[in-house]
Amino acid sequence: MVRNKRRPKTAIIIIVIVAILPLFIGKPYLYKAIAYNFANIDDYKIFDNNIVSASPQPAPWPLDDQYTQKIPDDLNSYLEKIRSAALLVIQDGKIKVEKYWLEYNDSSVTNSFSIAKSITSLLTGIAIQEGKIASVNDPVGKYLPEFASGEKAKLKIVHLLTMSSGSNWDESYANPLSVTTEAYYGSDLYKTATSVDIIKEPGTYHFYKSGDTQLLGLVLEKATGRSLSDYASEKLWRPLGAEHPALWSTDKKGGYEKAYCCFNSNARDFARLGQLMLDSGRINGTPLIDSAYYARSITPCNIPDDTGTPCNYYGYQWWIIPNEPSIYYARGILGQYIICIPQKNMVIVRLGEKRDEKVNDIPLEVFRLIEWGKTL
Numbered sequence: 001m002v003r004n005k006r007r008p009k010t011a012i013i014i015i016v017i018v019a020i021l022p023l024f025i026g027k028p029y030l031y032k033a034i035a036y037n038f039a040n041i042d043d044y045k046i047f048d049n050n051i052v053s054a055s056p057q058p059a060p061w062p063l064d065d066q067y068t069q070k071i072p073d074d075l076n077s078y079l080e081k082i083r084s085a086a087l088l089v090i091q092d093g094k095i096k097v098e099k100y101w102l103e104y105n106d107s108s109v110t111n112s113f114s115i116a117k118s119i120t121s122l123l124t125g126i127a128i129q130e131g132k133i134a135s136v137n138d139p140v141g142k143y144l145p146e147f148a149s150g151e152k153a154k155l156k157i158v159h160l161l162t163m164s165s166g167s168n169w170d171e172s173y174a175n176p177l178s179v180t181t182e183a184y185y186g187s188d189l190y191k192t193a194t195s196v197d198i199i200k201e202p203g204t205y206h207f208y209k210s211g212d213t214q215l216l217g218l219v220l221e222k223a224t225g226r227s228l229s230d231y232a233s234e235k236l237w238r239p240l241g242a243e244h245p246a247l248w249s250t251d252k253k254g255g256y257e258k259a260y261c262c263f264n265s266n267a268r269d270f271a272r273l274g275q276l277m278l279d280s281g282r283i284n285g286t287p288l289i290d291s292a293y294y295a296r297s298i299t300p301c302n303i304p305d306d307t308g309t310p311c312n313y314y315g316y317q318w319w320i321i322p323n324e325p326s327i328y329y330a331r332g333i334l335g336q337y338i339i340c341i342p343q344k345n346m347v348i349v350r351l352g353e354k355r356d357e358k359v360n361d362i363p364l365e366v367f368r369l370i371e372w373g374k375t376l
Contacts (some may be wrong), residue, residue, distance in 0.1 A: 029143060035335030039173075039184065041085065041110040041334060041353055044264040048253045050229035052246035052263075053239045059241025061268060064094040071099055075372055081367060082335060083353035085110060086267040089373065090275060090347040095268075096376060102353070107244055109264045110351050113332030114246075116263040117213045119236070119273065121161060121297060121317035123220055123228065125281065126235045132223045136161060136293070138318075143222035144194060151198040159202040160216040161316040162301040166200030169211030173333070182211055189251040189258065193218060206303040206311040210260035213317065217259025228257040239283055240272040261332075267349045273330070274338040274347030277318075298328040313361065321362065327370060337366060341373055348373050 071079075071087065076099075079087060085104040090099035104110065112119075127133045136158040141148035147155050159165045172178035183192050193214040217228055224231050229248045235248060246269065249262035281287060281294035297316040305311045312322045321327040329339040335355030339348040348369050356364040 011207060015123075025319065039111075039113070039333065041336075041351070043111050044109065044167070044247050047249040047258075047262065048251075048255065049247035049249050049264070050227060050254045050257060051233075052242075052248055052265075053231050053233040054243060054284075055238040056118040058243040060243060061090065061095045061271070062093070064091065064096040067095055068097055071097060075368070077184050078365070079350075079352070082317055082356055084335075085353065086349065087353040088267040088271055088347075088349040089376065090271045090349075091376065092345050093275065096119055098137045098267075101256050104351075107266050108248060109244075109266060110336075111249075111262055111264050111332070111349075112270065112330075112336045113334060114210070115270070115273075115330040115332045115336050115338060116259060116261050117152060117210075117317040118330035118338070119232070119263050120213055120217050120220070120228070120259045120277070122236060122281075122289060123232060124157070124161065124216060124316075125293040125297065126231075127220060127223055128293055129287060129290040130235075133157065133219075136296075140219060143219045144215070149340075150335070155198060155202050157216070157219060160212040160219070162206060162303055162311075163208050163314065163317075164203050164206050164303045165196075165209065165212045165214050165215070166198050166202045166205055166272070167196040167209060167211060168199045169196050169209040171207075171209050171211075174369070180244070183210065183214060183258070184261065187252045187255065187258040190218060203303065206301060206305045206314065208314075213260035214258070216317075217257060218239050220259075221256070228259060235267075238289070239288065240269075240276060242269045242272060244269055267351055270338055270351075271347050271349045274349065277328070278341050278342060278345060278347060300325065319362075321366075322360070323368070329366065331363070331366070335363065335365060339366065339369060339373070341370065344373060344376070346373055346376070350353070 007338050050226045085102050087099045137171045138157050141153050170178045171180055193211055246265040250257050281289035297318050300312040302310040313320050318328050327341050329337055331337050335352045337350045
């Protein structure tokens with residue numbers, strides 16, 4: 001009986017501890033992390049967002065003569081199993097295949113997660129083309145004073161682009177105390193991103209870190225004097241003829257965009273990014289990004305990774321298929337993809353809530369979508 005009487009008191013103590021612990025340890029973002037638990041493609045609804053403006057003269061995709069909303073039954077079953085929301089195929093500049101699930105449609109906004117890294121890379125290429133950034137070899141300390149001295153002074157923009165900063169950023173998604181979780185749910189991205197230490201020689205070790213892209217976003221803001229959303233609106237989204245405004249989630253109202261993760265749009269407008277890459281970074285023949293930068297974006301960085309072998313699958317924030325290096329893609333953690341297949345003049349966009357297991361760090365659905373695309 002005594003034991004039973006103590007249980008309510010114990011429960012109350014636990015509740016009080018959980019309630020005050022985030023404040024006590026200086027991590028108030030844990031309240032939101034606990035409340036929402038896992039990242040979701042509709043997370044823009046729980047964050048503040050900046051608007052990336054649509055084009056005043058949008059360029060709707062024309063439909064191919066063989067346009068269809070049907071896909072093979074086995075592929076459809078597979079994509080349903082991994083909770084797909086959208087599948088879009090652009091070939092020769094026209095929509096060839098288009099299908100939606102889970103009550104999403106051609107204008108539904110969803111989070112692209114780490115596709116935002118590829119977008120931030122494109123904006124870096126634009127800034128170089130415009131002369132806002134002199135070179136990928138510019139030191140980060142030229143733009144961010146926190147990196148002007150000590151080991152941090154060795155860090156260059158190219159190291160951020162190739163995920164070889166050598167920083168101690170903890171790329172952990174399951175650990176609520178990790179810096180990645182704090183960046184996602186927290187309210188001071190600048191402090192979170194710039195507080196890293198450099199523990200390995202920059203440029204000598206490739207290891208995927210969202211913090212590298214966040215620093216790249218902060219560099220862009222300093223170099224251009226504009227927010228990422230404003231810069232993307234004028235220099236990327238509107239020139240591409242986007243039909244709908246995008247949302248770029250921020251750490252707080254009027255704060256910094258989450259450069260590494262949270263660009264929200266729809267399948268048709270995401271496909272424009274792939275078409276830009278197929279067109280060598282040009283729009284109607286006019287270079288949007290520096291040509292040398294474009295080439296390096298989709299060329300393996302060849303910096304040793306944690307296996308000790310040169311990285312043959314990552315360029316400037318774009319992924320590359322090692323056994324078919326002409327194929328490159330942007331990807332997000334829940335199975336968001338913009339896949340470019342140059343030999344087919346094709347862009348495949350897949351959005352969804354889940355992804356399949358990986359083989360050699362490439363999700364299985366990427367292979368499956370590429371093989372299917374080659375048959376069209």
